[in-house]
Amino acid sequence: MTVESIGHNETxxxxxxxxxxxxxxxxxxxxxxxxxxxxxxxKLGVTEQTVIDxxxxxxDQKILSRVGxxxxxxxxxxxxxxxxxxxxxxLEEVADIISSYPAVNHNYEREHHFNLWFVATAExxxxxxxxLADMEQKTxxxxxSLPMEKDYHIDLGFxxxxxxxxxxx
Amino acid sequence: MINERQLIxxxxxxxxxxxxxxxxxxxxxxxxxxxxxxxxxxxxxxGDIKRFGIVVHHRQLGYKANAMVVWDIPDDRVDELGECFxxxxxxxxxxxxxxxxxxxxxxxxxxxxxxxxxxxxxNLDLMVQHCNVAAFRxxxxxxxxxxxxxxxxxxxxxxxxxxxxx
Numbered sequence: 317m318t319v320e321s322i323g324h325n326e327t328x329x330x331x332x333x334x335x336x337x338x339x340x341x342x343x344x345x346x347x348x349x350x351x352x353x354x355x356x357x358x359k360l361g362v363t364e365q366t367v368i369d370x371x372x373x374x375x376d377q378k379i380l381s382r383v384g385x386x387x388x389x390x391x392x393x394x395x396x397x398x399x400x401x402x403x404x405x406x407l408e409e410v411a412d413i414i415s416s417y418p419a420v421n422h423n424y425e426r427e428h429h430f431n432l433w434f435v436a437t438a439e440x441x442x443x444x445x446x447x448l449a450d451m452e453q454k455t456x457x458x459x460x461s462l463p464m465e466k467d468y469h470i471d472l473g474f475x476x477x478x479x480x481x482x483x484x485x
Numbered sequence: 486m487i488n489e490r491q492l493i494x495x496x497x498x499x500x501x502x503x504x505x506x507x508x509x510x511x512x513x514x515x516x517x518x519x520x521x522x523x524x525x526x527x528x529x530x531x532g533d534i535k536r537f538g539i540v541v542h543h544r545q546l547g548y549k550a551n552a553m554v555v556w557d558i559p560d561d562r563v564d565e566l567g568e569c570f571x572x573x574x575x576x577x578x579x580x581x582x583x584x585x586x587x588x589x590x591x592x593x594x595x596x597x598x599x600x601x602x603x604x605x606x607x608n609l610d611l612m613v614q615h616c617n618v619a620a621f622r623x624x625x626x627x628x629x630x631x632x633x634x635x636x637x638x639x640x641x642x643x644x645x646x647x648x649x650x651x
Contacts (some may be wrong), residue, residue, distance in 0.1 A: 339539055339546075346538035348522050348529075351504055368502050374541075375502070381540040381635070382499025383506075385525070389580075391533045392493055397582065397594075415633040423633040426553065426626040430589075433553070433626070434633075460589055462582040468564070469571025469579040469595075470535050 395437040552625035555591035569616040
């Protein structure tokens with residue numbers, strides 16, 4: 317957990333605790349009220365500006381992805397998880413090509429024969445398939461498309477235990 | 486009146502960090518603060534929004550390791566076991582996906598997070614025992630390099646295309 321250089325240990329500890337509380341309590345049940353940050357602030361016993369400043373800082377540190385919605389898969393648009401088996405020496409080049417598509421939001425190397433995994437999203441299935449076909453043509457590598465058929469559980473919020481003081485990159 | 490597509494387009498980049506964020510969204514889509522709030526609440530109630538709130542990048546918080554564990558589960562048991570996997574705190578996704586034989590025999594996917602690789606494997610062990618699935622073929626695919634990660638963009642405006650190049 318990166319905390320700005322505050323000299324005082326207690327202040328730093330307090331700030332880490334505040335961030336932990338903020339992240340754990342408002343991954344769910346974020347206030348749907350006119351002034352959500354003020355409502356969060358009153359629950360945490362701080363000012364609205366403190367909450368906004370903390371979130372801005374977390375955003376700058378790339379800890380915060382966004383304050384927003386996780387939509388039910390395929391409720392909005394069409395998406396798929398796709399896999400490619402890329403020769404090791406071409407992995408970066410192919411990954412860059414895949415990442416360059418605005419339709420791609422996650423793109424990871426995973427330890428497997430199928431070593432490149434990405435999620436592509438479009439407004440509808442036709443557009444999605446056209447994008448995948450275009451990728452296959454550009455990279456000359458076959459894409460395994462594994463769209464979700466049924467979701468048993470999606471919850472990208474889980475209890476976080478922050479490591480105080482350390483910087484983990 | 487709310488145009489749902491416009492609302493989703495405005496929301497996908499996240500709420501602005503200002504005192505009246507829903508009013509800002511409303512202004513972008515020619516609606517009112519109350520309409521925006523009510524519509525988000527409705528989408529939550531209908532289950533179209535699974536979660537509304539703070540979304541973090543886990544890697545930046547010390548949750549360095551994650552494995553996508555893929556399973557070859559008999560079709561008549563996949564629902565039951567998909568639900569079983571979903572009970573654990575450290576599992577963020579549990580999905581059924583199609584097999585692609587012969588290359589890809591796996592039909593159930595779950596994502597397990599942990600502080601490090603051992604932590605993830607320990608969590609996997611816990612799941613295997615609790616759901617009694619040791620007999621089914623499975624593989625943990627640990628993530629290595631992250632080439633790109635951001636929220637899903639469903640609707641691409643001209644602005645988005647420019648932003649995503651940045």
